[in-house]
Amino acid sequence: DAGVIQSPRHEVTEMGQEVTLRCKPISGHNSLFWYRQTMMRGLELLIYFNNNVPIDDSGMPEDRFSAKMPNASFSTLKIQPSEPRDSAVYFCASSVAGGPGDTQYFGPGTRLTVL
Amino acid sequence: GQQLNQSPQSMFIQEGEDVSMNCTSSSIFNTWLWYKQEPGEGPVLLIALYKAGELTSNGRLTAQFGITRKDSFLNISASIPSDVGIYFCAGLRDDKIIFGKGTRLHILP
Numbered sequence: 001d002a003g004v005i006q007s008p009r010h011e012v013t014e015m016g017q018e019v020t021l022r023c024k025p026i027s028g029h030n031s032l033f034w035y036r037q038t039m040m041r042g043l044e045l046l047i048y049f050n051n052n053v054p055i056d057d058s059g060m061p062e063d064r065f066s067a068k069m070p071n072a073s074f075s076t077l078k079i080q081p082s083e084p085r086d087s088a089v090y091f092c093a094s095s096v097a098g099g100p101g102d103t104q105y106f107g108p109g110t111r112l113t114v115l
Numbered sequence: 116g117q118q119l120n121q122s123p124q125s126m127f128i129q130e131g132e133d134v135s136m137n138c139t140s141s142s143i144f145n146t147w148l149w150y151k152q153e154p155g156e157g158p159v160l161l162i163a164l165y166k167a168g169e170l171t172s173n174g175r176l177t178a179q180f181g182i183t184r185k186d187s188f189l190n191i192s193a194s195i196p197s198d199v200g201i202y203f204c205a206g207l208r209d210d211k212i213i214f215g216k217g218t219r220l221h222i223l224p
Contacts, residue, residue, distance in 0.1 A: 004157075042203075042214050042215070042216045042217065043158070043203065043214040044214070045211075045212050055210075056210065056211075091157050091158075093157065099210040100207055100210060100211070100212035101145075101146050101148075101163075101207045101210070101212070103160055103163065104160065106156075106157025106158050106159070107157055108155065108156055108157055109155075109156075109157055
């Protein structure tokens with residue numbers, strides 16, 4: 001069984017460019033989470049979806065960040081325009097149902113570097 | 116805002132030794148989770164705790180939900196090389212999850 005799939009695994013871009021991170025959750029999972037991990041701030045929940053509907057986006061840092069889940073098998077996290085301080089590892093995770101308390105399965109992450 | 120203080124930040128131990136780490140907070144949580152992260156991978160859930168005082172084991176790992184609901188402990192017995200990694204605690208309350216900064220475990224040969 002495939003786990004959570006994220007692409008790309010690495011992204012290097014220049015300040016001001018648009019960045020799109022992609023996630024395919026585990027089949028049959030109804031909840032999807034986007035996290036950001038940095039040395040300074042650790043692991044932070046940005047947003048999560050239940051049944052493709054955004055439930056809590058209070059962790060999204062600012063309007064430059066947006067996330068969508070058009071169907072049960074795909075989600076995107078977009079940063080526009082990107083800034084150097086957005087450099088981090090972005091993780092997507094999925095769970096069978098419910099909020100962050102349900103067992104989450106993390107993807108391998110996308111390492112983003114904004115120059 | 117709520118914060119979790121995880122300690123120690125890093126540990127250097129000999130193979131075979133027991134390991135203890137903990138998370139504390141000034142806030143109460145309803146659920147405590149412990150994750151392990153290896154290089155280049157996402158965190159993997161090790162143990163989930165749902166009740167104050169609960170003690171749960173997963174192989175050589177044992178975790179406890181503190182009675183005050185403001186702390187949790189993780190112990191690893193008889194460490195082996197594959198225990199190397201970063202261990203994170205996470206606290207949940209009202210569907211809000213907060214992670215500690217992690218304890219980096221190194222095992223000396």
